[in-house]
Amino acid sequence: MTSLSPVPVSVASRRRGSRQLAGTGALLRLALRRDRVMVPLWVLLIGGTTASATNTLGQIYDTPAERAGVVTSMAANSSLRSLYGPVFNDSLGALVTWRYVAFMAAFAALMSLLLVVRHTREEEETGRQEMLSAAMVGRRAPLTASLLVALIANTGIALLVVLGLAGEGMGGALALGLGIGGVGMVFATLAAVAAQLTETARLAKGLTAAGLGLAWVLKAAGDAASDDASHPLTWLSPIGWAENLRAFGGERWWVLLLFAGAVAVLTGLAYVLTGRRDIGMSFMPARPGPAEGRIATAAGLAWRLQRGSLLGWGIGFLVAGVMFGGITEGVADLVGDNEQTKAMLARLGGQSGITDSFLAAMISMLGMIAAVYVVQSVLRLNGEETSQRGEPVLAGAVGRVRWAAGHLLIAFGGAALLMLLAGAGLALGYGERAGAILGGCLVLIPAIWLIGSVAVLVYGLLPRAAVLGWVYAGLCLGLGWLGAAFDLPKRALDVSPFEHLPRLPGNAMEWTPFLTLLALSALATAAGLAGLRRRDLQTG
Structure with a gap:
């Protein structure tokens, strides 16, 4: 009878390690x-x-x-x-x-x-x-x-x-x-x-x-x-x-x-x-919920799912606003007589003096980042659908538009809240001109909403291509951050909705582009919701 020799410990450990990988x-x-x-x-x-x-x-x-x-x-x-x-x-x-x-x-x-x-x-x-x-x-x-x-x-x-x-x-x-x-x-x-x-x-x-x-x-x-x-x-x-x-x-x-x-x-x-x-x-497992449900509506469920994200974004925007507002006083000393820097700030923030241009440029940057939030929040719908968590909700007495509306309310309302918090932080850090700064933040909301509406449109019509919502948001960010530095032609910059809005503070308010972008946002959102009503779930 042949005896079996034991496998050396080092060899056995190597085998276990290779199996685990x-x-x-x-x-x-x-x-x-x-x-x-x-x-x-x-x-x-x-x-x-x-x-x-x-x-x-x-x-x-x-x-x-x-x-x-x-x-x-x-x-x-x-x-x-x-x-x-x-x-x-x-x-x-x-x-x-x-x-x-x-x-x-x-x-x-x-x-x-x-x-x-x-x-x-x-x-x-x-x-x-x-x-x-x-x-x-x-x-x-x-x-x-x-x-x-x-x-x-x-x-x-x-x-x-x-x-x-x-x-x-x-x-x-x-x-x-x-x-x-x-x-x-x-x-x-x-x-x-x-x-x-x-x-x-x-x-x-x-x-x-x-x-x-x-x-x-x-x-x-x-x-x-x-x-x-x-x-x-x-x-x-x-x-x-x-x-x-x-x-x-x-x-x-x-x-x-x-x-x-x-x-x-x-x-x-x-x-x-x-x-x-x-x-x-x-x-860190999730705690069990209460014996009796506390979420009575689709909007309540959407709020429960997205409130943590909105809280984190809100804190970040408030802190960023305070930081940017705190450095505003020192911008003029840093720029000095550098004409190239003055020209770049003018392209970013408008022809309204160094301080106003810097404030407008920072507000514009925060607005573009808020567009990332709105796309993320809108496409949470796509995540709920592909993970099959949306289907049980829709199996009850909840229509698709009503289900989507809860998430969209948080997406668009949350974006407006972020800009309010950014404005409050900027005003707090700078210490003056609170009204002008808040106005500069709020005037960018139509551009932010339009980028979110494009995500709604893509999700409603072509859910498998929902990533295009991110592509458009990324394109707008790239044009906003690099367009002024590389002096891109206006035709290219016009792809971003931010280019069509006045840069405040320091410049005159223009209502025509403001209202036009609001109307386009409403149309794109309505078209996306219409597509969602007519298509099959999961299969797109």
């Missing part, structure tokens, strides 16, 4: 196929914007004296430092880092958390992960594939930054690219942990976004207190780590160890957590 390659290919549009758009937006910044800032600060003036102004202006961060050098590459590193790192973090939650908790919430796990898919394969997607996207951003800024110095370009990508990976792994802790994708995104907001606040407070990013609060923020890499300002390569350590710890924690729970379960 089985199917990772297939899941990675599937994820990249699903994100074949979204990932390249994010990479081009973040990496391409940063890489092309040398042309923009080179035109604005085209002499050594003007660049040196920026360094001097930022050292003396704590309110502007809280927004942009410190300047470590008067080279063009250092100015690009100063202006873009914090914002692009935040966008990379946002991209990463959306990607990871999309391919982990969202897959479990819809039931697709359970179906995949019935095949040869290891327990940790979905998490690994999602982190690899985030790694590929952040690597693409870093490569674009390096290629675009290599002419200013390869070391600085590499540090800037790795800093932005490093922040993205920190929040990718943080999202991976949140996806294990929570039961819904919405809550996982909310928790990670709250972490991003906290990182920004810590960075802003630290930068306001110190002109060289050395304050302890700055070091508590991953965005502050990207600043402290000091791209184009005497690179500190050892700061990369902070990114590597945070990613390693959070990844290990996510792997431990995913191995200790069942698919679809979480460590």
